[in-house]
Amino acid sequence: MSREAGAQREHLELVTTAMASGGDAVAHDTGGRVVFVRGALPGERVGVRLVAEHTRYANASIDEVVEPSPHRVAPPCPEVERGCGACPWQHISTSTQRDLKVQFIVEALERAGVRCPAPSPSVGLAPWAFRTTIKAAVVDGRAGFLRTRSHLMVPVDSCLIAHPLLVDLLVGTRYPGASQVLLRCGARTGERLAATTPSGLELRLPSDVHADHVHEQAAGRLWRISARSFFQSRPDGADALAELVRSAADEMGVPTTAVDLYCGVGLFAGVLAARGWSVTAVEGSQSAVADAESNLRDFDVSVVHADVTMWTPPQADLVVADPSRIGLGQRGVEVIVATGARRVVLISCDAAGLGRDAALLDRAGYALRAVTPVDLFPHTFRVEAVTVYGRRGVR
Numbered sequence: 021m022s023r024e025a026g027a028q029r030e031h032l033e034l035v036t037t038a039m040a041s042g043g044d045a046v047a048h049d050t051g052g053r054v055v056f057v058r059g060a061l062p063g064e065r066v067g068v069r070l071v072a073e074h075t076r077y078a079n080a081s082i083d084e085v086v087e088p089s090p091h092r093v094a095p096p097c098p099e100v101e102r103g104c105g106a107c108p109w110q111h112i113s114t115s116t117q118r119d120l121k122v123q124f125i126v127e128a129l130e131r132a133g134v135r136c137p138a139p140s141p142s143v144g145l146a147p148w149a150f151r152t153t154i155k156a157a158v159v160d161g162r163a164g165f166l167r168t169r170s171h172l173m174v175p176v177d178s179c180l181i182a183h184p185l186l187v188d189l190l191v192g193t194r195y196p197g198a199s200q201v202l203l204r205c206g207a208r209t210g211e212r213l214a215a216t217t218p219s220g221l222e223l224r225l226p227s228d229v230h231a232d233h234v235h236e237q238a239a240g241r242l243w244r245i246s247a248r249s250f251f252q253s254r255p256d257g258a259d260a261l262a263e264l265v266r267s268a269a270d271e272m273g274v275p276t277t278a279v280d281l282y283c284g285v286g287l288f289a290g291v292l293a294a295r296g297w298s299v300t301a302v303e304g305s306q307s308a309v310a311d312a313e314s315n316l317r318d319f320d321v322s323v324v325h326a327d328v329t330m331w332t333p334p335q336a337d338l339v340v341a342d343p344s345r346i347g348l349g350q351r352g353v354e355v356i357v358a359t360g361a362r363r364v365v366l367i368s369c370d371a372a373g374l375g376r377d378a379a380l381l382d383r384a385g386y387a388l389r390a391v392t393p394v395d396l397f398p399h400t401f402r403v404e405a406v407t408v409y410g411r412r413g414v415r
Contacts (some may be wrong), residue, residue, distance in 0.1 A: 030070045033086065036060045041124045041371050043108055043401030044079070055080050058168060061089040061112060079169075091116040097180045104176055105168030107399035114398060118142045121371075121403035122393050128375035129391075134382050140392040143260045147398035151181045152236070153253045154190060154203040158216070161194040163201055181399065183207055183254075189214055189229065197221045202247055207255050208237035215247035233311070238262070240294070243285055244314050248307035250284045257396040257404070261367060262291045264392055264406040265340055268365045269295060272338060279359055281328050281341040281352070286312035286321070288340045288367075293319035297338070302328055328352055333359045340365045347373030353380040364409040369396075374405055385412050 034047035036057055045060035047068075054077040060066050065087035068080035085092070095101070095110035109117055122139055129136040156163040157173040164175040177191055185205035189212065195201050198216035205212045211234035214225055233246040238255040239262035245251045252258040265288050269275070275296035280289040283301035285308050292299050299321045303309050309325040316323060324331065328343075329351040336359040341348060347368065348356070356364055364386055368374035378388055386409035394404040 031067065031083065032070070032080070033065065033067050034080075036062050036064050036066065038062050039120050039123070041128065041401065047080075049078070053078060057082060058108075059111060060085075061092055061116075064089045064092070097178070099165075099174070099176045099178060102176075103167045103174045104165045105170065105174070106165040106179075107181060108168050109401060110399045114144075114147050117398065118144060118393070118395050121395065121401070124371040124401070124403055125374065125391060125393055125405050128371040129378055129388070132375035132379035134375070134378040134388055137388065137391060140390065142393040142395055143264075144395050145254065145256050145260065145398070148180050149182065149184055150254045150256070150398070152183045152186070152205050152207050152255065153251065154179075154182060154186055156190060156201050156203065158195045158198040158201055161196040161198070163190050163193070163195060163203075185210065185212055188226075193223075193225060195221070195223060204234055204245065204247070204251075206234045206236040206245075209235045209242075211235055213247055239287060239291055241290055241315075243287065243290075244311050245285055246307045246311050249305060249311050250308060251287075252396065254396065257394065258287055260394050260396075261404070261406060262287060264394070265365050265367075266291050266295065268363065268390075268406075268408045269297065269338055269340075272363055276338075277334070277336040278338040278340065279333055279336045279361070281339065281348075281355070282343050283312055283323070284308050284342065286315040286323070288342065289321050289323075290316055290319060292338070292340070293321050300324060300334060300336070302326055302331055302333075304328065328355060331355060335360050337361060338363050338365070340367075342367040343373075343377075345370040345373055347377045348380065349376075350380060353377065353384055356381070356386075357384045362411045362414040366407045366409070368405045368407065369402065371403055371405070374407065378407065378409075381409050386410065387412050 036045035036047045038046040044056035047055045059082045067084035072079040091113045159173045162175040164173045186203045200217040202215045213230045213234045238258035278297045278299045280301040283303045289299045289301035302324045312323045339361040390408040392406045396404045
């Protein structure tokens with residue numbers, strides 16, 4: 021049960037002790053109840069007001085930072101002060117953000133009972149002007165972002181994380197009749213896309229803006245990416261993930277057979293095929309399947325349109341999987357086991373999901389061998405992790 025804090029909102033002074041994986045700092049009130057404090061860092065003394073109370077915990081917002089952490093910085097983006105919730109960690113130094121995300125990964129694996137090897141150094145990427153895919157809400161034709169933990173939209177007049185090719189589409193273009201707009205660009209090709217919900221609206225857009233797809237250069241190849249297809253939100257991030265997959269595959273020796281689960285537009289399948297692997301790539305999105313078939317037509321890759329959890333796999337030596345935030349789940353792990361693969365490379369975009377999947381893989385006979393965090397999403401608590409597993413008893 022929960023209730024919103026009423027008009028007489030309780031004010032407290034608390035000391036935060038940790039950071040929760042949801043991005044809020046953790047404190048305890050005088051009764052020992054957990055209080056999640058939005059906008060705080062571990063080790064701070066803060067004056068807060070309760071905004072929601074639940075049976076076992078409460079949520080609070082900061083009124084005053086009494087004793088700040090040495091890792092606190094002033095958010096450089098003026099939209100944060102206006103309420104934009106797209107970058108909830110702009111008050112934390114970039115290096116500290118990365119340290120906290122590594123901590124999330126390690127703690128999630130420990131909670132899952134999985135022995136965690138020392139993580140490799142976090143792959144740090146440029147923290148500003150990087151985002152090449154933006155999903156924005158639209159109200160009265162103006163695009164913007166939601167307030168933190170709110171359904172209210174904040175129109176923005178600037179954006180420090182948007183790629184420069186998207187800034188004018190985000191802040192200077194109107195989308196009358198739309199409720200959402202997807203903006204995407206090819207940072208290395210200069211192509212741009214704007215796709216609204218609902219579609220088919222008559223809009224006044226710059227002449228170079230497409231509605232269906234763009235191309236991007238990443239991992240040494242050109243990729244077609246349709247509006248409804250998933251692709252990493254920055255090409256340098258795609259490069260980093262592709263390099264980790266390539267390295268894990270190369271360690272296995274002579275290329276043989278591989279399966280790429282949740283293959284999207286074919287990024288990892290293409291990386292493996294270019295190294296001589298024979299790949300079966302599986303994807304549930306028809307749009308992404310069409311892109312993958314186009315992108316991989318020159319390779320030894322079979323693209324399968326199927327729900328991974330309902331698919332019967334062939335035998336393979338290597339599995340690469342890049343599931344959504346919820347992770348592989350029991351059925352996804354069963355599909356991996358059915359391949360007989362001796363190595364699994366898992367790309368996870370949520371620490372809790374990683375913990376669940378690592379535990380399932382461990383019980384299925386796959387031991388965690390390597391962990392590499394990749395900071396694809398600066399100024400948020402989201403973290404990407406590439407983990408490598410080996411089948412026990414198999415070299």
